[in-house]
Amino acid sequence: MRTDFAFVGVMLVTAALLMGVALIAAALLRPKKPNKAKLSTYECGMETVGDTWVQFRVQYYVLALVFVVFDIEAILLFPIAVAFNSLTFFAVANVILFIVVLLIALLYAWRKGALDWE
Amino acid sequence: MNPINDLLKILSDFVAGIVSGIFAFSPFLADLVTMGLAAVILCTFAALSFMGLTYVERKVVARIQDRLGPNQAGPFGLLQPIADGIKMFTKEDTTPANADRWVYNLAPLVIAIFALTTYAVLPFAPGVVGTNLNVGVFYLIAIGSGSIVAILMAGWGSNNKYALLGAFRTVAQLVGYEVPMLLNVLPVVMMAGSMSLVDIINKQTTLDGNPGIPFIVFFPLSALVFLISGIAETGRSPFDLLEAESEIVAGFHVEYSGMKFALFFLGEYVNALAVAFVFSTFFLGGYAGPILPPYVWLLLKAALIFFIFMWLRGTLPRIRIDQMHNLNWKFFVPVSIVHLVVVMALMKLFVTDPAQAEAFGGILVAPIVQAVILFVASMTVLLVSLAIAARRARVLRLQEEAILEQRRAENLAAARA
Amino acid sequence: MTVQQVLFIVISLVVLGAALFVVTTRNLFRAALMMMLAFFGIAGLFVLLEIGLFAVAQVLIYIGAISILVIFAVMLTRGMQGMVPRNSQAIGAAVTAAIIFAVLLLILGPLRVTIDLARWPVISLFAGNASPREVGGIAWTPADRAIPPVPETYIADFGRALVDLNQYLLPFLLIAFLVDVVLAGAIFIARQRRPAEVIEERRLRAEEDAEEAEAMRRASASPALPEGAVASAVDH
Numbered sequence: 001m002r003t004d005f006a007f008v009g010v011m012l013v014t015a016a017l018l019m020g021v022a023l024i025a026a027a028l029l030r031p032k033k034p035n036k037a038k039l040s041t042y043e044c045g046m047e048t049v050g051d052t053w054v055q056f057r058v059q060y061y062v063l064a065l066v067f068v069v070f071d072i073e074a075i076l077l078f079p080i081a082v083a084f085n086s087l088t089f090f091a092v093a094n095v096i097l098f099i100v101v102l103l104i105a106l107l108y109a110w111r112k113g114a115l116d117w118e
Numbered sequence: 119m120n121p122i123n124d125l126l127k128i129l130s131d132f133v134a135g136i137v138s139g140i141f142a143f144s145p146f147l148a149d150l151v152t153m154g155l156a157a158v159i160l161c162t163f164a165a166l167s168f169m170g171l172t173y174v175e176r177k178v179v180a181r182i183q184d185r186l187g188p189n190q191a192g193p194f195g196l197l198q199p200i201a202d203g204i205k206m207f208t209k210e211d212t213t214p215a216n217a218d219r220w221v222y223n224l225a226p227l228v229i230a231i232f233a234l235t236t237y238a239v240l241p242f243a244p245g246v247v248g249t250n251l252n253v254g255v256f257y258l259i260a261i262g263s264g265s266i267v268a269i270l271m272a273g274w275g276s277n278n279k280y281a282l283l284g285a286f287r288t289v290a291q292l293v294g295y296e297v298p299m300l301l302n303v304l305p306v307v308m309m310a311g312s313m314s315l316v317d318i319i320n321k322q323t324t325l326d327g328n329p330g331i332p333f334i335v336f337f338p339l340s341a342l343v344f345l346i347s348g349i350a351e352t353g354r355s356p357f358d359l360l361e362a363e364s365e366i367v368a369g370f371h372v373e374y375s376g377m378k379f380a381l382f383f384l385g386e387y388v389n390a391l392a393v394a395f396v397f398s399t400f401f402l403g404g405y406a407g408p409i410l411p412p413y414v415w416l417l418l419k420a421a422l423i424f425f426i427f428m429w430l431r432g433t434l435p436r437i438r439i440d441q442m443h444n445l446n447w448k449f450f451v452p453v454s455i456v457h458l459v460v461v462m463a464l465m466k467l468f469v470t471d472p473a474q475a476e477a478f479g480g481i482l483v484a485p486i487v488q489a490v491i492l493f494v495a496s497m498t499v500l501l502v503s504l505a506i507a508a509r510r511a512r513v514l515r516l517q518e519e520a521i522l523e524q525r526r527a528e529n530l531a532a533a534r535a
Numbered sequence: 536m537t538v539q540q541v542l543f544i545v546i547s548l549v550v551l552g553a554a555l556f557v558v559t560t561r562n563l564f565r566a567a568l569m570m571m572l573a574f575f576g577i578a579g580l581f582v583l584l585e586i587g588l589f590a591v592a593q594v595l596i597y598i599g600a601i602s603i604l605v606i607f608a609v610m611l612t613r614g615m616q617g618m619v620p621r622n623s624q625a626i627g628a629a630v631t632a633a634i635i636f637a638v639l640l641l642i643l644g645p646l647r648v649t650i651d652l653a654r655w656p657v658i659s660l661f662a663g664n665a666s667p668r669e670v671g672g673i674a675w676t677p678a679d680r681a682i683p684p685v686p687e688t689y690i691a692d693f694g695r696a697l698v699d700l701n702q703y704l705l706p707f708l709l710i711a712f713l714v715d716v717v718l719a720g721a722i723f724i725a726r727q728r729r730p731a732e733v734i735e736e737r738r739l740r741a742e743e744d745a746e747e748a749e750a751m752r753r754a755s756a757s758p759a760l761p762e763g764a765v766a767s768a769v770d771h
Contacts, residue, residue, distance in 0.1 A: 030211060080698060
């Protein structure tokens with residue numbers, strides 16, 4: 001079983017090497033003529049004013065949190081799905097209870113306007 | 119062994135034989151070299167198909183838009199990808215001054231690497247698969263999740279307000295559409311009883327007494343939602359609001375040029391092709407099919423899905439960001455959850471395996487009947503939810519129009535006064 | 536030295552190095568990235584333990600969800616602009632960490648210690664007839680080193696265990712409720728405030744910032760620092 005993931009490791013390393021080679025080849029082939037205008041930050045052709053700082057809205061955080069909730073639900077549901085054919089009715093009823101509880105969480109978030117954007 | 123059908127298997131066995139012959143003194147090294155060769159072949163296949171796909175996409179989208187597409191570089195523009203490649207290699211790399219060097223340089227590399235490692239678990243023919251992980255499905259989604267990191271790296275490392283903002287929005291979109299993908303792969307895993315991709319394909323073929331029905335017949339709603347979520351995950355049109363030139367000027371990769379930008383581009387196309395392959399494996403039966411060789415079937419199915427991607431790109435207008443989030447959290451996720459519950463209940467009530475019916479109860483039906491029941495249930499959930507959504511949208515639209523009317527009447531009265 | 540041992544050493548070094556970088560660096564974004572590298576290394580350790588399910592779940596949850604949440608949270612509160620968190624409790628933290636490390640080494644490590652409460656000065660009054668106890672230690676004989684291999688069907692077994700009344704059903708359902716509560720709490724904290732609330736919060740935050748500035752000024756005026764002359768001039 002461990003050797004399954006060995007190929008994943010080899011694939012990661014191979015992809016890294018191949019893309020690294022491409023990047024190095026490009027670094028060797030391309031011109032290098034830096035000047036001040038090219039080095040400055042891009043802002044649709046205008047000059048930047050002030051530090052790089054973005055007003056970060058809280059919706060991003062709430063969406064990420066809702067995603068964490070459903071992610072956890074999903075990784076618990078996957079082994080259950082694999083064992084599904086050998087589960088009793090009682091077990092499946094419990095799984096459905098689990099899913100419904102999370103659906104209620106989603107509906108609560110919906111009602112409170114946490115899923116709205118802007 | 120039919121030579122044409124098993125061509126890939128024969129070739130791979132042959133190469134593996136040669137390698138273990140050369141490295142007979144150390145089976146570990148032989149394994150390593152075989153795996154390395156397989157990895158190189160997969161990466162090359164992905165890179166070459168990337169080049170071909172850029173050309174095909176431009177041609178197809180152009181024809182949909184009633185124009186010709188690239189036709190200057192070589193006959194029918196066939197050398198266009200090569201011209202693009204030369205351009206990518208020789209463009210100057212304008213790194214912004216205060217960018218964080220390591221983060222800025224690593225981001226495109228990480229995206230490309232994660233995009234390429236999805237090919238490690240795809241079965242291309244019976245017996246030809248990089249590695250048959252018994253958590254294959256999970257692995258694919260985790261890789262998609264991991265590449266979100268690289269987008270944050272790119273956005274932050276560019277030291278550019280708009281890149282950072284674009285990165286946040288992109289991450290919000292990608293993270294949002296992972297949820298319907300996860301929830302809709304669950305019925306497939308339940309039906310197949312395993313997370314291994316090879317097992318999923320075997321369950322859709324006529325091996326082991328299976329009925330040979332592709333899962334799209336069992337779960338059309340899952341297939342549809344998975345497809346749309348896949349399109350949103352790869353950031354293609356109509357979900358490409360984050361690269362829209364008129365809006366946020368190329369989003370998180372605005373400060374990248376030359377080869378690094380090419381790697382982002384490669385990541386997007388390789389991901390899209392991977393989604394096409396994965397959809398074919400989950401819902402269309404992968405390499406299974408009558409007369410033609412298996413790899414041809416897989417390529418045909420993936421090509422069909424990719425054609426649907428290109429078709430949608432040329433046809434639909436870009437979606438707005440709040441529409442996109444509403445679609446995801448207020449339609450796809452609740453509908454997927456309801457569908458999952460319905461499927462679970464039905465799959466336990468109507469079973470096809472006699473031993474199972476003995477042990478756990480439930481009505482024993484033939485596989486075809488179970489397929490029909492699940493199909494009907496899935497379509498019912500889909501149509502009912504579409505009807506509810508349509509009615510709700512109509513109510514909202516009428517409200518908006520009423521507000522606009524009122525405002526117009528006020529403006530008119532004010533102008534007249 | 537088998538391949539597994541070499542891999543284990545390499546991955547452990549990566550995880551430890553990344554973790555060290557996370558707690559010592561001043562650049563918060565790089566700290567978050569190194570944290571992701573540490574999580575990736577832990578996923579590698581799970582692979583070495585032959586449980587691919589948890590390795591992939593680790594990547595999916597920790598790197599794909601929680602790290603992003605952490606980055607978002609930090610950006611929301613501070614914007615990652617040159618923030619150098621000051622730690623005024625470094626000594627206490629180091630002592631606590633050393634104690635915990637010693638306890639863990641005792642419980643999980645190769646040492647075995649006998650505790651005989653009857654010989655302790657004050658506690659022996661309450662110990663009664665308690666017999667000496669042996670604490671800690673895994674006897675490292677070869678027989679103990681053989682860990683039973685992970686069965687092929689471990690995913691299905693785990694799934695069945697999650698819904699089995701006698702095993703993990705209760706924690707499974709509790710997770711759903713716990714996660715509900717977490718979501719409700721976060722939504723409450725992140726709700727749209729009414730204007731009066733916004734003014735109140737801004738006032739409180741301004742007060743906190745003033746207190747913090749005062750504390751920092753007092754700390755920099757302490758005699759431990761060489762710029763004592765300048766600080767005392769400022770301190771009026």
